[in-house]
Each structure stands twice: as structure tokens, then as C-alpha cells.
Amino acid sequence: MIGVALSPVILQLAFSGTRLDHTAVGDVGQAYGAASAMVAVAALAAVTASMILQWQQVRAMRLQLLDETTDELVKLAMVNANYRQCWGARVSPDHVSEDLFYYCQRLVKLWTDSWEQQKIDEPLARAYLRSFFDSEVPRMFWERTGDWHRPGPARDHRDQFRVIVNEEYLRALHAGPPSRPFEQFSSLNAETDRTTGA
Structure with a gap:
């Protein structure tokens, strides 16, 4: 992500003092575009995994609450x-x-x-x-x-x-x-x- 953000500066430094080859720059830009897409996919996967984990935690908490409620009812009946x-x-x-x-x-x-x-x-x-x-x-x-x-x-x-x-x-x-x-x-x-x- 840092490389994508700094790519314009890096390209300018790389081609300073020479005639800028737009074809080469375009190739580099496409490479960075692919990298950016991969970063986006990875971020989406991380968000999805986080949501699944949160759902599992909420489900576990609900089951635990149900279990505790049942325990209390059984204890009350025992007393x-x-x-x-x-x-x-x-x-x-x-x-x-x-x-x-x-x-x-x-x-x-x-x-x-x-x-x-x-x-x-x-x-x-x-x-x-x-x-x-x-x-x-x-x-x-x-x-x-x-x-x-x-x-x-x-x-x-x-x-x-x-x-x-x-x-x-x-x-x-x-x-x-x-x-x-x-x-x-x-x-x-x-x-x-x-x-x-x-």
C-alpha cells in the first residue's frame, strides 16, 4: 500500500534527467494496479473473516446465555x-x-x-x-x-x-x-x- 501511494514520486525519481518513457510508465502503472487489486481482495477477505468470527462469537454468547437460563430454571425447580x-x-x-x-x-x-x-x-x-x-x-x-x-x-x-x-x-x-x-x-x-x- 505504501508502494502504491509513493509510486508517482518513485517514477519521477527513476526517470529524472531522462526522457520519460510513457510506455514503461504505463506498464509500471498496470503492475501497481494489479497490486492494488490484490490488496483490495485481501482487505475484503479480512473483513469477511472478521464478520464470520464475530457472528460465531455472538452465536456462542447466545447459546451460553440460553444454557445459563436453563441452569437457573433447573436450580429453581430443585430448590x-x-x-x-x-x-x-x-x-x-x-x-x-x-x-x-x-x-x-x-x-x-x-x-x-x-x-x-x-x-x-x-x-x-x-x-x-x-x-x-x-x-x-x-x-x-x-x-x-x-x-x-x-x-x-x-x-x-x-x-x-x-x-x-x-x-x-x-x-x-x-x-x-x-x-x-x-x-x-x-x-x-x-x-x-x-x-x-x-
Whole structure:
């Protein structure tokens, strides 16, 4: 760009004291015109790349905001059981406290986010899930909320974790009953009753 701006001065110095060859000057001008066009194309490409990057950042921020809003709603439902009826039908069987399913959902989300941020790799993720599904409550949770019955290919890196969860869930089912059956704790129900004022 500096060369294009200073080209008249450079040409005058180059041909000072001699008769100016307009043909040569025209050739040089055409060369600089091509260079100028290349600079313009490069600038346009840079602007386009910048706009794409900004769009991706805005999209990521919107997804993060949506994720945080969902988290807040789930937390509110965990703290006050009255709000759970606004979500529709019970998420757990009648004999199982919904608190347990909400907690399972939080665990899966934690591991999914950790996977997406590449804080855990596949062997560690599978180790977490293998232990997770060795308990009856997580199996009941994923049976009701997972998409293991309609498997599909992973669309992106985050979706790969869903595939891994389904694989570990089915592997656990084929391995036999969980080592930890469902346990009914009266303190959990008492805490829910106390929170809701029942």
C-alpha cells in the first residue's frame, strides 16, 4: 500500500534527467494496479473473516446465555418442588424423588461441558459413565430422558458425548443388574417437604 501511494514520486525519481518513457510508465502503472487489486481482495477477505468470527462469537454468547437460563430454571425447580409441575409430567417414577433425576441431569451436563471444553478425554468420560450407570437411579434417568432408543451419528464434538453416554448405558444394561439398587432415604423426602412447606 505504501508502494502504491509513493509510486508517482518513485517514477519521477527513476526517470529524472531522462526522457520519460510513457510506455514503461504505463506498464509500471498496470503492475501497481494489479497490486492494488490484490490488496483490495485481501482487505475484503479480512473483513469477511472478521464478520464470520464475530457472528460465531455472538452465536456462542447466545447459546451460553440460553444454557445459563436453563441452569437457573433447573436450580429453581430443585430448590422449590412446586415449580416442577410447570415442566409437565413427572420426570421420575412415582416412587423415586425427582431430586435424584435433576441431580443426574446436572451430572451429565457437567461431563458434557467438560467434554466440550476438552477437560476430559474419552477414556475418562467412559470411566465416569461406567460408574454412573452401575447405579439403578442413573439407569432409570437415562431410560426416560436419553435418546438411546434412536441412535444416530454425532453431528459435532459435543454430540459425540451423547453417543458415548448411549453406548455406556447400553453396555451397562447388557452387563446385568447394577451393583447399587435404588435406595429410599426418608431424609431426602423430608428435606423436599420442608422446602415446599408441606
